[in-house]
Amino acid sequence: MRASGLTLAGILDSVRGSAAAGITTGRLDEVARQALIDAGATSSFLGYQGFPAAICTSVNDEVIHGIPGDRVLQAGDLLSVDAGCIVDGWHADAAWSIVVPGDPAQMDDDQNTADQQLIDAAWAALWAGVAAAKAGARLGDVSAAIEAAAGDYAPIKDFGGHGIGTAMHMDPYVANRGKPGRGQRLVPGTALAIEPMLAAGRGAVSERSDGWTVVTRDGRRGAHVEHTIAVLSDGVTVLTARDRGASGLSELGVEPVNLDL
Template identity: 40%
Template sequence: MIELHSMKVLGEMKAAGSFVASTLTALKEHAAVGVDLLELNAMAHNLIRERGATSCYLDYAPSFGSGPFGHVLCTSVNDAVLHGLPHPYRLRDGDLLTLDFAASVDGWVADSAISFVVGTARPEDLELIELTERALEKAISVAVVGNKIGDISYAIGSVAREAGLKVNMEFGGHGVGRTMHGDPFVANDGRPGRGFPLKPGLVIAIEPWFMRGTDKLKKAPDGWTLLSANGSRTAHSEHTIAITEDGPLVLTQRGN
């Protein structure tokens, strides 16, 4: 079911968005060569406790995973792009790291993801990250009353196609509210003018994620982490936004 929220509720959801944004900022600042992925997960867990928030991941057990996720943060490194299960791994110089974090504050959820390079960056990695960020910005710009979900999907896909990238359609954005994953599904490519109409009070996570040379995924032995099928590096950018009469409201906007 697709839910539309009042302006009062959107105001309440800002608390979750602000917490998710500040947590990702803190985690990015802490990530460095030699830092273990489990250390980042523990840091996120501590921030959740301090805020009195609730993790959306800890006991999450959807059909596409292997049992409860068991952690509060997705940590995807290099060729891992989605649902990266934290494990004992110390970050190395040049690693491309994606952090995906969702939490509930006072019953309302926000979801966001960032990709960045730890240490010395390869130009091609920075370009891939920038493409996901550009796709996200373009998608947000068309997330206005009167447009449709297909306009958002088309905006993302157009950035990918212009860069010669293929787009995977299995995983994408989604409705956000009391739960992390709701309707509508927001594919990372589509036809403009199609799909659910964007109405005031609709809250969605928009999340372009790109790989080079393939649109296929493979699952890691941990049963959760999704990898590019060809071993290429990946990037992922995500914000939770609300549709309002005054334009899109980015609930997970970060300060930097």
């Protein structure tokens, strides 16, 4: 899974490097597909329950599961990209959100600042959840840590993370809201995709007629970040981060386990 995670990190880097004003979300999907081919990996998303693309591209009020197409990105859009890949039968799943770069004259500074604060809160929630994912802890500890770190932003109800391994979606479900001390106990060898999805407004969502795209009902913007992690007997490691999550976990006093030996 570490090999799959590193492969996915490279694929997402390729997509991020191509995300700019004037680029279509469909073009980003093309970049991801070529990166998958170049890496000798296959997509976890393409064809999954009929999903027609290798990545999800969600823009502004679209929180998750946006379908790439002919939408042209604008400077200042809030873009979330989610992707998964398979290497030697093992899955990895990760996502990031950014403010689309472009001509500063075409960007709303106040909106951009608000969007970046939302994105930063999503990352803070993710790292808090990862730090709480210790052997012997319970799923509720992870969920409660995510919710607490989200601050004033609303975790999207009824959507969350999941177990992962030889399939993309496996038990257990990892809620982004919860109470500590509840739920199943985490044991060494557990692999989870932790993925906070936060909204700037109330957090109520609905699904568009395409059967996939989840949008906020109040039109406020959403952010989505994700990493695949492994719970080990001597700690935790982030399989989809090149630094194993050190940059995000260091502020929380957690040193990730090094599997790159």
